[in-house]
Amino acid sequence: MKIAVCVKQVPDSWAEKKMVNGLLDREGVDAVLNDLDEYAVEEALRIVEAHGGNGEGGAHTITLISMGPARTTDAVRKGLSMGADSAIIITDDALVGSDAIGTSKVLAGVIADQKFDLVLCGTESTDARMSVVPAMLAQRLGWAQLTFAGSVSVTPETSSVTITRETEAGIDTMKAQFPCVISVIEKINEPRYPSFKGIMAAKKKPMEVHSLSAIGLEAQSAWSAVVDATPRPAKAAGIKVVDEGAGGEALLNFLAEKKFI
Amino acid sequence: MSQVFILAEFSGDAPAKTVAELATAGAKAGSVTAVVLAAPGKGAALAGLITSGPIAEVVVIESDAFVKYSVPAAADAIAQLISARKADAFLVASSAYGKEVAARVAVQVESGLITDAVDVGADLTATQLVFGGSTTVHSRVSHGCAVITVRPNSVTPDLAASSPTITNATFDISASAQLAEVLSSAPFVKGGRPELTEAQIIVSGGRGTNGDFAVVEAFADSLGAAVGASRAATDAGWYPHSHQVGQTGKTVSPQLYVACGISGAIQHRAGMQTSKLIVAVNKDPDAPIFEIADFGVVGDLFAVLPKATEGVQARKS
Numbered sequence: 220m221k222i223a224v225c226v227k228q229v230p231d232s233w234a235e236k237k238m239v240n241g242l243l244d245r246e247g248v249d250a251v252l253n254d255l256d257e258y259a260v261e262e263a264l265r266i267v268e269a270h271g272g273n274g275e276g277g278a279h280t281i282t283l284i285s286m287g288p289a290r291t292t293d294a295v296r297k298g299l300s301m302g303a304d305s306a307i308i309i310t311d312d313a314l315v316g317s318d319a320i321g322t323s324k325v326l327a328g329v330i331a332d333q334k335f336d337l338v339l340c341g342t343e344s345t346d347a348r349m350s351v352v353p354a355m356l357a358q359r360l361g362w363a364q365l366t367f368a369g370s371v372s373v374t375p376e377t378s379s380v381t382i383t384r385e386t387e388a389g390i391d392t393m394k395a396q397f398p399c400v401i402s403v404i405e406k407i408n409e410p411r412y413p414s415f416k417g418i419m420a421a422k423k424k425p426m427e428v429h430s431l432s433a434i435g436l437e438a439q440s441a442w443s444a445v446v447d448a449t450p451r452p453a454k455a456a457g458i459k460v461v462d463e464g465a466g467g468e469a470l471l472n473f474l475a476e477k478k479f480i
Numbered sequence: 481m482s483q484v485f486i487l488a489e490f491s492g493d494a495p496a497k498t499v500a501e502l503a504t505a506g507a508k509a510g511s512v513t514a515v516v517l518a519a520p521g522k523g524a525a526l527a528g529l530i531t532s533g534p535i536a537e538v539v540v541i542e543s544d545a546f547v548k549y550s551v552p553a554a555a556d557a558i559a560q561l562i563s564a565r566k567a568d569a570f571l572v573a574s575s576a577y578g579k580e581v582a583a584r585v586a587v588q589v590e591s592g593l594i595t596d597a598v599d600v601g602a603d604l605t606a607t608q609l610v611f612g613g614s615t616t617v618h619s620r621v622s623h624g625c626a627v628i629t630v631r632p633n634s635v636t637p638d639l640a641a642s643s644p645t646i647t648n649a650t651f652d653i654s655a656s657a658q659l660a661e662v663l664s665s666a667p668f669v670k671g672g673r674p675e676l677t678e679a680q681i682i683v684s685g686g687r688g689t690n691g692d693f694a695v696v697e698a699f700a701d702s703l704g705a706a707v708g709a710s711r712a713a714t715d716a717g718w719y720p721h722s723h724q725v726g727q728t729g730k731t732v733s734p735q736l737y738v739a740c741g742i743s744g745a746i747q748h749r750a751g752m753q754t755s756k757l758i759v760a761v762n763k764d765p766d767a768p769i770f771e772i773a774d775f776g777v778v779g780d781l782f783a784v785l786p787k788a789t790e791g792v793q794a795r796k797s
Contacts, residue, residue, distance in 0.1 A: 236610075236611045236614075238617070320586060345727060345728075348596070348727075349593075349595045349596075350576065351582065353580075354579075354584050355583045355586075358552070358584040358587045358656075361655075362656070363660040364552055364580075366551075367576050381663075387668075387675075388577060390668075391550070391663075391666070392664045393550075393660050393663065394660070395660035399659075399660070406721050441622075442586075442590075442621060443594050443619055444620060444622050445618070445619050446605060448610075448617045448618075449616045449617075451613065451616055457758075457774035458775050460776070462778060462780070462783060466783070466784040467783070467785070468791065470775070470788045471787075471791040471792065474703075474736075474759075474792075475795070477736070479703065479735075480703070480796070
């Protein structure tokens with residue numbers, strides 16, 4: 220199997236974020252591999268490990284695909300140190316400020332070139348939190364869409380995949396043939412920590428960095444734009460009481476005063 | 481005047497709360513058409529249930545594909561309808577399903593997409609609260625039909641009676657929309673409690689419950705509230721993942737959010753910070769949740785909540 224995992228470098232989710240000129244300020248904060256993409260990398264590793272493995276002696280490959288600023292290589296390296304085989308990174312000044320529509324176009328362009336069987340993604344990035352790129356990829360590629368997977372079962376012999384789709388509405392079981400776009404929810408697995416050996420090996424793994432024109436694509440301006448962004452006033456500190464037996468009563472009175480009871 | 485299309489979803493035998501919310505947001509910009517996607521023979525009955533909210537027209541599209549193929553089938557139907565009718569905007573609820581339908585529609589009709597709006601203005605400018613609610617952003621779609629997903633419970637619905645005209649439409653499903661098939665479906669059984677993202681009041685429990693949600697549930701039930709949980713609680717297996725509030729769970733914005741035994745890590749706050757009123761009960765006086773709480777009780781939730789529950793019940797009777 221030839222598997223791609225789409226990954227994104229995002230500002231650390233613990234960092235305070237702010238907007239500069241209508242765009243998220245990515246310069247002033249620590250950049251990390253999107254937490255939720257680690258579950259997709261882990262799931263790809265588990266899929267190949269259940270069927271003979273990847274890397275040296277394995278029949279399968281896992282390629283990380285990412286679009287982002289030049290320093291995206293740092294975040295992608297983490298996925299390689301977990302065990303992916305190689306990476307393709309698209310970085311171009313013309314892509315600054317891309318929306319999900321543009322991002323999905325670039326990723327689909329890279330994927331369509333390479334005859335993958337499966338593309339795995341996290342459900343969302345922790346910066347934009349849109350949850351739309353996997354569905355856009357499936358639409359653009361004309362592939363089966365198996366998204367919000369809480370479990371994935373792959374049978375390479377029959378090129379088929381069954382997932383449980385787990386959303387706020389309920390749990391569906393879905394089935395499709397390769398090629399598929401799969402997004403996985405964080406409940407699906409526990410991503411491994413890169414081993415020292417993995418970290419050393421990742422330094423030698425192939426990482427292709429391309430500009431847009433090198434892959435035959437043109438930049439597209441974003442189809443939505445921020446008009447203005449205003450920090451909301453910090454919340455004034457509220458009332459705080461220490462429970463010495465009357466905490467429940469105080470809470471009750473507060474709720475009554477606010478007309479909730 | 482703009483033509484605004486909304487996706488009308490149903491919850492059991494009634495229109496979802498989001499139908500009137502989307503219609504109310506859309507009506508500021510123009511005339512609202514609600515799209516009902518139904519199984520064959522079921523459309524007229526569902527359309528007949530839409531009797532409130534500023535909706536001028538209901539378009540019914542019937543097909544087995546909406547259940548069998550889910551999101552891609554719905555997206556094909558809506559994309560074809562809004563192209564044929566030259567819609568100015570398409571609004572859908574911000575759920576996993578709604579966002580994915582919007583994503584595929586936006587690609588098909590070559591439109592910009594905005595997700596998680598908390599309001600939509602008369603000129604189709606969307607308001608979003610980002611970075612855990614710390615920043616208000618106004619955005620506009622600049623290309624094609626404005627495809628916008630709107631968070632449930634954000635818009636105060638206009639529930640005035642309406643009697644929309646009902647029309648029928650058909651669509652051609654694409655080959656690629658039929659590639660993934662739904663083999664079986666197990667919708668979450670609605671308990672007696674309201675749906676988390678639609679609830680007016682949410683009572684959530686975290687690490688401080690030590691796995692015992694009974695007092696949290698009892699307090700929630702006394703208030704008619706939904707029950708939420710922090711990631712610490714769902715990761716520990718104390719409460720179902722579907723109830724997780726936070727960065728990687730649900731984003732909620734109720735009138736009242738009661739955080740019990742939740743420290744208030746930034747990831748949790750990202751999912752509930754825009755609640756209108758926040759109450760916290762926590763043993764640790766330095767827990768960050770108190771920084772954003774309108775009212776905080778420093779104390780043991782197992783002492784505070786039962787007393788409060790008793791009090792609510794006493795005042796009701």
